[in-house]
Amino acid sequence: MATNGKLNRKLRMALVGGGQGSFIGRVHATAAVLDNRAALVAGALSSDPAKAKASAPDYDILPERAYGSYAELIEKEAALPADKRVDFITIATPNHTHFPIAKAALSAGFNVICDKPMTFDLKQSEELCELVKKSQVVFALTHNYTGYPLVRHARQMILAGELGEIQAIRSNYLQGWLRSRIETGGQKQAAWRTDPGKSGAAGSFGDIGTHAYNLARYMTGLIPSEVSCHLKIFEPGRQLDDYGHAVIRFENGALGSVTASQISHGRENDLFIEIDGTKGAIAWRQEEPNVMTVRRNGQPHALYTRDPNAPHLNESGKAACRLPAGHPEAFFEAFANVYRFAYDDMVKRASGEKFSHIDTIYPNVADGVDGMNFIQQCVASSHENGKWLSLKHPALRR
Numbered sequence: 001m002a003t004n005g006k007l008n009r010k011l012r013m014a015l016v017g018g019g020q021g022s023f024i025g026r027v028h029a030t031a032a033v034l035d036n037r038a039a040l041v042a043g044a045l046s047s048d049p050a051k052a053k054a055s056a057p058d059y060d061i062l063p064e065r066a067y068g069s070y071a072e073l074i075e076k077e078a079a080l081p082a083d084k085r086v087d088f089i090t091i092a093t094p095n096h097t098h099f100p101i102a103k104a105a106l107s108a109g110f111n112v113i114c115d116k117p118m119t120f121d122l123k124q125s126e127e128l129c130e131l132v133k134k135s136q137v138v139f140a141l142t143h144n145y146t147g148y149p150l151v152r153h154a155r156q157m158i159l160a161g162e163l164g165e166i167q168a169i170r171s172n173y174l175q176g177w178l179r180s181r182i183e184t185g186g187q188k189q190a191a192w193r194t195d196p197g198k199s200g201a202a203g204s205f206g207d208i209g210t211h212a213y214n215l216a217r218y219m220t221g222l223i224p225s226e227v228s229c230h231l232k233i234f235e236p237g238r239q240l241d242d243y244g245h246a247v248i249r250f251e252n253g254a255l256g257s258v259t260a261s262q263i264s265h266g267r268e269n270d271l272f273i274e275i276d277g278t279k280g281a282i283a284w285r286q287e288e289p290n291v292m293t294v295r296r297n298g299q300p301h302a303l304y305t306r307d308p309n310a311p312h313l314n315e316s317g318k319a320a321c322r323l324p325a326g327h328p329e330a331f332f333e334a335f336a337n338v339y340r341f342a343y344d345d346m347v348k349r350a351s352g353e354k355f356s357h358i359d360t361i362y363p364n365v366a367d368g369v370d371g372m373n374f375i376q377q378c379v380a381s382s383h384e385n386g387k388w389l390s391l392k393h394p395a396l397r398r
């Protein structure tokens with residue numbers, strides 16, 4: 001554990017969510033310790049207090065720090081001496097719970113790692129943004145696809161102008177797991193995602209469309225101006241969209257599209273993005289994340305590989321690698337890269353050094369507002385038959 005610098009100790013983590021039978025909490029717990037810079041020491045792992053405590057041994061959390069609720073976790077941890085209490089709280093619970101948990105955590109001074117979409121609605125996200133700015137905690141949002149080395153490499157290439165002016169972006173996230181109404185048969189992850197009281201105003205667009213949108217924004221840095229969207233519910237009886245297309249106009253004149261589907265047979269987590277610039281085009285797919293194609297008219301297509309020792313990989317790409325080329329890195333490592341760079345800021349905060357809330361390599365609270373604004377405007381546009389609506393928001397990353 002050499003990388004926490006001046007702090008000279010591991011960061012202490014608490015996990016909210018991740019109880020038995022859940023999905024992403026375990027991914028957080030694994031990614032958070034990948035670099036040996038943190039230890040998971042406390043948790044409120046389930047909405048059911050008995051299950052929360054019963055789940056604690058799965059994470060080696062001691063019984064005295066296995067709490068029955070997030071409120072108890074925050075109250076008891078805040079009362080511990082500074083050399084015992086947790087440094088940060090990870091929120092891996094369904095969408096409707098993110099805001100109250102995040103608000104309580106940061107009001108008590110804890111750094112927060114929150115899963116996406118950031119909140120239930122736009123208003124909550126704006127309030128959270130204000131609270132983060134006032135509280136001066138580190139806040140990271142796990143749009144984990146931003147952590148892939150070749151995504152970071154592409155971002156640096158694009159921001160340096162290597163593809164010229166960006167004119168077109170196609171970002172798609174296709175799944176097939178909600179092709180039938182498995183939510184009626186007790187599939188837990190499907191049940192809350194298709195429930196408007198828990199998921200939010202959108203279904204597929206909130207769950208995965210927001211990832212595709214965030215990736216387009218992250219890789220290009222372009223500022224959106226307007227959106228026109230059509231959302232559909234193809235499975236009869238479902239209350240939230242399971243398919244949709246959005247067209248986005250960007251301030252620089254570029255045109256983008258986001259497609260999200262949860263009803264496409266055989267698609268697993270097929271997030272893929274293509275970006276066209278005046279000097280070149282790139283294509284990247286998260287199911288094959290260690291390669292990226294760069295095309296320029298009149299030249300052979302170039303296949304970039306994730307190789308930290310190759311001269312073609314830029315500084316940003318290299319900083320996101322752990323293994324030599326040919327040993328595939330994927331979901332856990334990308335997730336861990338959100339943590340890695342948030343840890344650098346947590347160490348700065350703990351050491352009394354300045355850090356930025358907005359200018360971060362990892363998605364932050366402003367990106368969370370951007371995502372919620374996107375969801376809100378897509379739903380509103382779709383209700384008005386695809387009417388063009390503004391995507392401008394004062395919180396947007398510039």
Ligand code: NAI
Nearest residue numbers: 017018019022023024044045046047092093094095115116
């Ligand atoms: P899940 O349903 O598998 O697990 C949710 C867990 O949170 C359960 O253990 C549940 O008991 C617990 N929980 C619910 N309310 C709670 C409360 N008030 N206090 C403590 N624990 C509580 O859900 P899943 O799939 O793990 O998703 C969780 C969140 O992560 C969602 O916001 C989802 O959008 C996001 N997610 C992000 C992914 C990514 O790639 N970044 C992938 C999957 C999910």
